[in-house]
Amino acid sequence: MTDTEHAAPRTAVAFREVYGAEPTGVWAAPGRVNLIGEHTDYNDGFVLPLALPHTTLAAAAPRTDGVLRLHSGGADGGVVDLRIDELRPAPPQAGWAAYPAGVVWAMREAGLPVGGADLHYESTVPTGAGLSSSAALEVATALALDDLFALGLERQRLARIAQRAENAFVGVPCGIMDQTAAACCTEGHALFLDTRELTHRQVPFDLPGEGLRLLVVDTRVKHALGDGAYAERRAGCERAARALGVRALRDVAPAQLPDALARLAGAPDVADVQPLVRHVVTENHRVAEVIACLDAGRPRAIGPLLTAGHASLRDDFAVSCPELDLVVEAATAAGALGARMTGGGFGGSAVVLVEEADAVAVGAAVTEAFAAAGYTAPRLFEAVPSAGAHRIR
Numbered sequence: 449m450t451d452t453e454h455a456a457p458r459t460a461v462a463f464r465e466v467y468g469a470e471p472t473g474v475w476a477a478p479g480r481v482n483l484i485g486e487h488t489d490y491n492d493g494f495v496l497p498l499a500l501p502h503t504t505l506a507a508a509a510p511r512t513d514g515v516l517r518l519h520s521g522g523a524d525g526g527v528v529d530l531r532i533d534e535l536r537p538a539p540p541q542a543g544w545a546a547y548p549a550g551v552v553w554a555m556r557e558a559g560l561p562v563g564g565a566d567l568h569y570e571s572t573v574p575t576g577a578g579l580s581s582s583a584a585l586e587v588a589t590a591l592a593l594d595d596l597f598a599l600g601l602e603r604q605r606l607a608r609i610a611q612r613a614e615n616a617f618v619g620v621p622c623g624i625m626d627q628t629a630a631a632c633c634t635e636g637h638a639l640f641l642d643t644r645e646l647t648h649r650q651v652p653f654d655l656p657g658e659g660l661r662l663l664v665v666d667t668r669v670k671h672a673l674g675d676g677a678y679a680e681r682r683a684g685c686e687r688a689a690r691a692l693g694v695r696a697l698r699d700v701a702p703a704q705l706p707d708a709l710a711r712l713a714g715a716p717d718v719a720d721v722q723p724l725v726r727h728v729v730t731e732n733h734r735v736a737e738v739i740a741c742l743d744a745g746r747p748r749a750i751g752p753l754l755t756a757g758h759a760s761l762r763d764d765f766a767v768s769c770p771e772l773d774l775v776v777e778a779a780t781a782a783g784a785l786g787a788r789m790t791g792g793g794f795g796g797s798a799v800v801l802v803e804e805a806d807a808v809a810v811g812a813a814v815t816e817a818f819a820a821a822g823y824t825a826p827r828l829f830e831a832v833p834s835a836g837a838h839r840i841r
């Protein structure tokens with residue numbers, strides 16, 4: 449049994465304690481890490497996330513009176529009591545409940561026959577570590593409602609609804625990767641997602657079977673410049689695409705990069721965005737190269753591509769930070785096959801690919817480097833490519 453299956457009875461018991469009745473079922477959706485393909489999603493590019501064994505569980509039962517009650521073992525403040533016909537975007541003090549309430553709102557906006565419900569959540573996805581606890585919460589909710597009200601929605605559609613909840617209801621301008629990963633990943637695979645076409649493919653990534661480990665190092669820092677810097681990078685990429693006459697930077701092929709950079713260099717108002725373009729174009733190419741290695745059964749060969757991706761995010765896209773750089777430096781010095789920051793940057797987590805036999809030593813080296821630098825001790829865990837959202841009971 450997986451940890452998620454072990455947690456299901458606990459979640460059902462907690463539901464009974466909160467609502468005094470049996471849940472109809474328990475649904476799970478995982479957190480994710482992105483193996484490679486960073487800051488490519490808003491450039492119509494490629495991403496390659498995998499689902500974590502860490503999940504958010506939703507125990508749920510339908511209601512017939514249009515009331516939505518939400519409760520989380522991971523949040524203070526008791527039961528949040530709402531009426532589904534009164535849900536409005538960007539509720540001022542809704543807090544965490546805006547994520548699941550937004551899913552109900554987005555479903556109703558789409559004309560789906562969703563009613564009220566009681567929901568209780570338990571989660572093992574670290575929040576705010578760049579591992580997408582928000583998408584896990586949304587997708588667990590979407591799948592539960594899909595089953596409770598027999599909506600019969602496809603996984604991609606559930607992901608779109610969850611993204612709309614976060615964009616339009618909560619007010620976070622995230623791409624489609626996190627929700628797609630939570631909805632569509634499968635065990636033993638990474639998920640290749642084309643964020644323009646919204647097509648995806650399972651890419652074999654059986655780490656235990658290959659004698660490899662993927663460590664996630666949560667630096668436990670979140671630097672304040674993150675939000676503004678994200679908007680700035682995004683705007684810079686859009687400016688570059690306009691100047692180059694393409695719909696998005698995805699449309700610049702690696703072979704066209706030197707020419708594209710030369711054109712930007714010649715125009716004073718966009719000369720500054722050259723490094724952004726270089727990152728996005730080379731990063732999309734690295735995603736393709738990583739997939740080629742994995743398809744060919746050569747997972748160790750992705751190590752240098754991961755490390756090159758980090759250098760590009762650090763030097764060209766300028767979204768790393770000293771803590772993330774130190775993870776990569778210490779891990780590769782201690783024998784890791786490759787390492788990179790994952791997620792938006794300015795803190796959050798890094799991924800480290802190691803031989804199974806080296807995992808403990810590399811983890812210890814990172815922890816020691818943090819202590820020597822006077823940083824807060826990082827949190828380390830293993831990312832085993834796991835299942836996407838599913839019903840547990």
Ligand code: ADP
Pocket residue numbers: 504520521522523543544545547569570571574575576577578579580581582583585
């Ligand atoms: P990330 O998605 O990277 O973990 P976000 O800031 O996008 O970080 O989302 C974190 C927020 O999602 C939390 O602050 C909380 O509001 C909400 N959240 C996620 N999981 C839960 C949960 N199990 N219970 C309550 N709220 C949750």
Ligand code: MG
Pocket residue numbers: 580581582583
């Ligand atoms: Mg999130």
